[in-house]
Amino acid sequence: MSAEYVLGVDIGTTSVKVNLIDISTKKPIARQTKDTRADCPSELGPAAGNKQDAARIASAFHGCVSRLPRDKLKLVTSIGVCGQMHGVVLWKQGSAWGYQGERLELSTQASGAVSAVYTWQDNRCTPTFLASLPHPESHLGLSSGFGIPTVFWMAKNKPERLEKYDRAGTIMDLIVAMLCQLEEPVMSSQNAASWGYFNSVTGEWNKQLLEDAGFPVKFLPHVIPAGGVAGNLKQTWLGIPAGTPVGAALGDLQCSVFANLLRPGLDAVINISTSAQLGFVMPNDFQPEIKSADEDISSVQYFPYFDGQYLAVAASLNGGNSLALFVKILQQWAHELGFSVPQDKVWQRILDLGAANESTTLQINPTLLGERHSPEVRGSASNIDPSNLSLGSVTRSLCQGIISNLLLMMPRDFLVSHGVERILGVGSAMTRNAVLQSEVSKQYELPLEVLSGGDAALGAGLSRLLHI
Known part of the structure; x- marks a missing residue:
């Protein structure tokens, strides 16, 4: 056969x-x-x-x-x-x-x-x-x-x-x-x-x-x-x-979760590529309530999943795109100084330097695009001093800020109170960036397992097997 x-x-x-x-x-x-x-x-x-x-x-x-x-x-x-x-x-x-x-x-x-x-x-x-x-x-x-x-x-x-x-x-x-x-x-x-x-x-x-x-x-x-x-x-x-x-056609977030979720109810999936999302499957009997006009948009949203279930999701507009913009700015500065540096070399160098800087006192909030629950917020940097302006320190702070922003949107206590014991890391920015990985482990204080191969395209295909 x-x-x-x-x-x-x-x-x-x-x-x-x-x-x-x-x-x-x-x-x-x-x-x-x-x-x-x-x-x-x-x-x-x-x-x-x-x-x-x-x-x-x-x-x-x-x-x-x-x-x-x-x-x-x-x-x-x-x-x-x-x-x-x-x-x-x-x-x-x-x-x-x-x-x-x-x-x-x-x-x-x-x-x-x-x-x-x-x-x-x-x-x-x-x-x-x-x-x-x-x-x-x-x-x-x-x-x-x-x-x-x-x-x-x-x-x-x-x-x-x-x-x-x-x-x-x-x-x-x-x-x-x-x-x-x-x-x-x-x-x-x-x-x-x-x-x-x-x-x-x-x-x-x-x-x-x-x-x-x-x-x-x-x-x-x-x-x-x-x-x-x-x-x-x-x-x-x-x-x-x-x-x-x-x-x-399905949502890429749902398919990314579907391709990687090994233990529904116990695992959450953090997906960082262009944007950043952290989500987990809610219990079968969960039904969201209609929002009234005077309620603010919550940083945690409930997206339809499969078979009547919902994902609890912190969906940030700011993920790998913030780092990509930083790389473009570095290339532009180099060009203005009369040098030409290939993008892949910039990426490799900043990630190496960021990994070598295990911590930094510089604080960068990389919400350049705002957030859906707070559209007027923009990026900022604080606690700047001469000792924390190295390229490695800035890279570490950017990665730290991407995860800190997710942590504000979906705190650790929220995950733990819903039974989450582990975070699975996926997405091109997450799987290639050891600095982001270390910040997830450090800030969420939960085991992190980085997965490769389980992309949204795989989830879209596997979802058809449920319904053939």
Whole structure:
């Protein structure tokens, strides 16, 4: 009997990852990853707007899958997709995608059939604008970068932009719609909750509330439970047979936890890549309560998981992106001084120096992007003196600050009171950065096990095995 496989896909903020997973062993037998290089300028400037080119993301996705073994792709029996939550892309049904030979391509922004991807890092929705929107009937609050507030902003400020389109979803929902050539986008409850205005207990949009407020409800996708099938591959693609079921796209955080959680209820997962999250699975009987309009957004949120369960999550906007900005600043300073230093050398040097500095009195709060529960907070540095301004000290303090910020959002006592005994570390920034690892152990005072290989793409694929 020949082996069978599932394809797991993660459409991330900076890269696409794919895993070809052997169903019998639940282990990946081939992996590919590709940077999307999809960031594109926003007319609002980098402080307010954050956009990506959907066609470049789709091209990176196609390129990754095309490099997997063709003889194994012919034996794929299911496809699981996850990716960057919260963001939104709009498209015109009937002209958003097409085949060029066996290459399935999204239309470019210039065609007018597909918009930019407005990502979770987009800051066009100011606190004042968000306060002007109706309060959602949901246990989750609103933040800039969420899909529905972003479309609300366009409806109020750029209505002509919306007139070109008749569909909307996350970038992963668009990829799934393209694979299955769906007439209507299908969204999982995980991604619906990440958009705002979704009641995850009833499984419904706040449709009447949105319609009364003037929101173009035609853009609301059809929602199904996480793990459900959105459709089937319309035609054979890169050897994967036509008719192969494709799951509704999931959240990358949920899939990252799913791929790595060894002991639900006893382990928490800390995932640091572009951003940073710390989360654990709540008991089966937990149900979140609808938030009232006068309640502040909590630093701990409850995200839909699988089979009716929820993740308790501290989701920070500031993670590896803070360190990446520091590296860019160092490169810029070197350039201004007349030197050119490759980025990989800067990374290696600061991590070596940071590891050599086991402690520092310098205090850096690296919340450069604010936080969803406190959007107006910004980064700061304090307790500066001549003895703590070395490169190693600054690197150590930055890493210390990333973890200290998570500790404020989800304290150690909160974890322990819910039965958590150990933290599992995942994500590209966490697995490559010994300084971050040491700070997690030091500040949380819990055993840390750093895992490699269990990425969100693996979780997306494994989630299909639960529902085949």
